[in-house]
Amino acid sequence: MGQCCSKTGPDAGHKSSNNTTVPSSFDDYSASTAGTDSVVSTNGRNHRRQQNPNVSPGPSSAANGHHSHSSKSTPAHSFAASPFQSPYPAGVRPSPSPARTPGRKFRWPFPPPSPAKPIMSAILKRRGGTATGKPKEGPIPEDHGGEENEGGERPLDKSFGYPKNFAAKYELGKEVGRGHFGHTCWAKGKKGELKNQPVAVKIISKAKMTTAISIEDVRREVKILKSLSGHRNLVKCHDAFEDAQNVYIVMELCEGGELLDRILSRGGRYTEKDAKSIVVQMLSVVAFCHLQGVVHRDLKPENFLFATKDEDAPLKIIDFGLSDFIKPDQRLNDIVGSAYYVAPEVLHRSYSVEGDIWSIGVITYILLCGSRPFWARTESGIFRSVLRADPNFDDSPWPSVSAEAKDFVKRLLNKDHRKRMSAAQALTHPWLRDQNCTVPLDILIYKLVKSYIRATSLKRAALRALSKALTEDELIYLRDQFKLLDPEDGFISLKNFKTALLRNASDAMMESRVPEILNFLEPLSLQSMDFEEFCAAAISIYQLEALEKWEHIASKAYENFEIEGNRVTSVEEIAKEMNVGPAAYSLLKDWIRDSDGKLSFLGYTKFLHGVTLRSSNMRHHHHQ
């Protein structure tokens, strides 16, 4: 297994020093992250990458004004050793260089995507390294074999309760892929239904399970794969086995290779038409996962495989190794995933399913332009870019990309997770509307309706006025969702929410306790909602605020509110509504009109928003 040889990069011709230890002008971080490269790059990606003759560093390096490298000397398997390294951070363009060849395919300043590596802290936690100080040098311990965990207190239980007769049922063949946590082999069924059928087997070594977390990860991966099996864009899981050495996950074999390889073989870019069909498939399977209460947490082009070698083969999501169950209102806090694709709120340690949507935004950005939106040489540099940088939508090829496509990507890459589209919503975005995809039930609807039925009458009136200001475009999504709830004579009630959810339920949904949300919809058993009220209940104020048209929508909404919702109120009442104390009174005074004691336009929009007032003695409060 190749240790990371951290030389090269486009500037290797100019500097002879080791790339990972050279502090760059834009990145003051180097030592600890750079050191970690050696740990994570022991994944053997080079084996796979070298099979791809289309990965040529030439164009991008040339565009950067550097000399091309001969690909034979540059293993592209690790980030630090990628031949596509650019010395420029996200958003910074190289000055025009004499080496730039007009008409080249890549006039884009950033390198085409290379395999992403897991976020260091995640690896350390799961592999039992130390999160502080210098990480262990050398390869990840493979033959620990010990039955004790780090602390040495309790032996780790490495029995999973899976059948032990893998060898009797399958004949193992050559390796077809390798990740950081396991390797995958071709295999053939020896008997039964899969006799002589080719399958893929992910083999995870028990010796590498050195922490309780890593064991739990495998257990969960199998559970999630098994219970979600069935969606056309999700790899089918046939079986799981174990023996003393390994866990074996037997899956449908995807012969078409990784999405990453297809991106690279197309010179780093997809046409909009082709990108759309990829994005629709990603969104539809992710919407399905989210409805089941599963968050994937590691969406990247390496984790989408094509079923066959055909150009239009279906795309399959794989690798639920970092996935987790999530309750509708739960926030997760462990930082996992791959740096290029990680959402800002994951780095802030408070996230939910929207993190996956961000990753799809990153992938879509790459599909459309061939470069990563957030890029730097070190992990911390990438993180900083994710947290602060605005992706480049100005340079080639963006001017020739449709406005809808750009709007689509921007609405997935919103740094505020509340403003991001959900997967089901994204499927109804104008960019994808010509794809005629079936829109799945959106779990977001359940969350929004839940808080609507608990809202005060003033808040409901405010939302109703807002929903009447929506344009036909925005109503398309709501109409689809309403239809999925199967209204009777134009009305829905608790029963409809129940039936729709259970119609889509898998075992995963029981585990993630999604149906619990139905208990919170109990008040609806006595009422019903028509489409108009459903719209008021199911709109997200945060998402609307993110729209360019927001000001226009807000003023129209306020006009409606003035006619049928605005009434005399008081600072005390509003403070109670907003869940803030007397310290906020002076601020809230501005929200109420002196002339008649009703909400002003400012007051209306702030009230809708459910502001987070920042003051030491005011409570933070989000309406979710």
Ligand SMILES: Nc1ncnc2c1ncn2[C@@H]1O[C@H](COP(=O)(O)OP(=O)(O)OP(=O)(O)O)[C@@H](O)[C@H]1O
């Ligand atoms: N069903 C399959 N059919 C064909 N190849 C597969 C299949 N599943 C996995 N592979 C190949 O094996 C590689 C590693 O599998 P997987 O991503 O599940 O492992 P991992 O170690 O968890 O990965 P990572 O390093 O991304 O965490 C994949 O990138 C892919 O190339």
Ligand SMILES: [Ca+2]
């Ligand atoms: Ca993977």
